[in-house]
Amino acid sequence: MIDVHFVPTPNGNKVSIMLEEIGLPYRLIPYDMLAGDHLKPGFRRINPNGRLPGIEDHDPIGGGEPFCVFESGAILLYLSDKADGALMPKDPRGRSRAIQWLMWQMAGFGPMQGQAHHFVRYAPEGQDYPVQRYMNETRRMLAVLDRRLGEAEYLAGEAYSVADVSTWPWTRAIRAIGLEVAEWPNVHRWFEAIAERPAVQRGTEVKNAANLSSARPVLTPEQWSNLFGENMLKSAGVEV
Numbered sequence: 001m002i003d004v005h006f007v008p009t010p011n012g013n014k015v016s017i018m019l020e021e022i023g024l025p026y027r028l029i030p031y032d033m034l035a036g037d038h039l040k041p042g043f044r045r046i047n048p049n050g051r052l053p054g055i056e057d058h059d060p061i062g063g064g065e066p067f068c069v070f071e072s073g074a075i076l077l078y079l080s081d082k083a084d085g086a087l088m089p090k091d092p093r094g095r096s097r098a099i100q101w102l103m104w105q106m107a108g109f110g111p112m113q114g115q116a117h118h119f120v121r122y123a124p125e126g127q128d129y130p131v132q133r134y135m136n137e138t139r140r141m142l143a144v145l146d147r148r149l150g151e152a153e154y155l156a157g158e159a160y161s162v163a164d165v166s167t168w169p170w171t172r173a174i175r176a177i178g179l180e181v182a183e184w185p186n187v188h189r190w191f192e193a194i195a196e197r198p199a200v201q202r203g204t205e206v207k208n209a210a211n212l213s214s215a216r217p218v219l220t221p222e223q224w225s226n227l228f229g230e231n232m233l234k235s236a237g238v239e240v
């Protein structure tokens with residue numbers, strides 16, 4: 001059994017989709033980030049970085065003690081290994097392409113769009129520069145994605161791979177910052193095809209309306225502190 005420390009965000013949904021795709025048994029352990037569940041010291045054992053998702057495999061590859069994995073991209077690679085290389089091309093070029101696009105999502109498309117969400121939805125209003133900067137980056141990367149998907153059916157080539165599992169939930173999230181997938185025709189074609197996969201539907205069943213709407217969530221001071229302020233810093237051992 002694999003425990004998934006989970007929030008239904010794009011990073012969390014990558015893992016739930018992957019597990020549904022490969023059919024390994026898992027148990028979701030839901031976290032309430034607004035309440036600061038992820039700040040509790042015990043969670044550091046699962047994820048030293050104190051963010052979600054994280055997994056604990058009680059029957060790990062190679063046997064032995066339960067094994068924890070953090071960083072959603074690393075979790076996808078671990079799960080692929082565990083499922084005999086599932087959703088990872090076998091040929092060296094295809095494999096490298098899958099890893100390249102997985103890294104692109106992890107280092108660029110996710111973090112830049114994440115900052116766009118922060119400044120569009122959570123930060124005090126009226127901060128034009130960061131909004132413009134991160135929206136520009138998000139749009140630039142959607143154009144990069146569109147170009148790639150104009151030359152190949154999936155990110156790594158002909159076959160659906162971990163790169164698509166990782167990028168699809170972040171593409172779904174662009175609605176919350178006022179963008180529509182239909183603006184990028186190749187992305188649109190790819191997005192709709194993946195949305196029809198039963199495993200993707202099962203993996204995204206846990207709804208989080210706040211996450212997919214463009215509403216600005218109203219946070220209490222305590223909730224803001226848990227997500228972005230003093231409580232978050234204190235939990236990482238930073239003196240405030």
Ligand SMILES: N[C@@H](CCC(=O)N[C@@H](CS)C(=O)NCC(=O)O)C(=O)O
Pocket residue numbers: 007009010011012033038050051052053070071072073226227228232
């Ligand atoms: N690069 C990390 C990002 C993890 C991350 O930032 N997760 C968010 C939820 S999707 C989180 O834990 N936020 C809580 C916080 O910022 O304190 C990954 O892909 O796993």
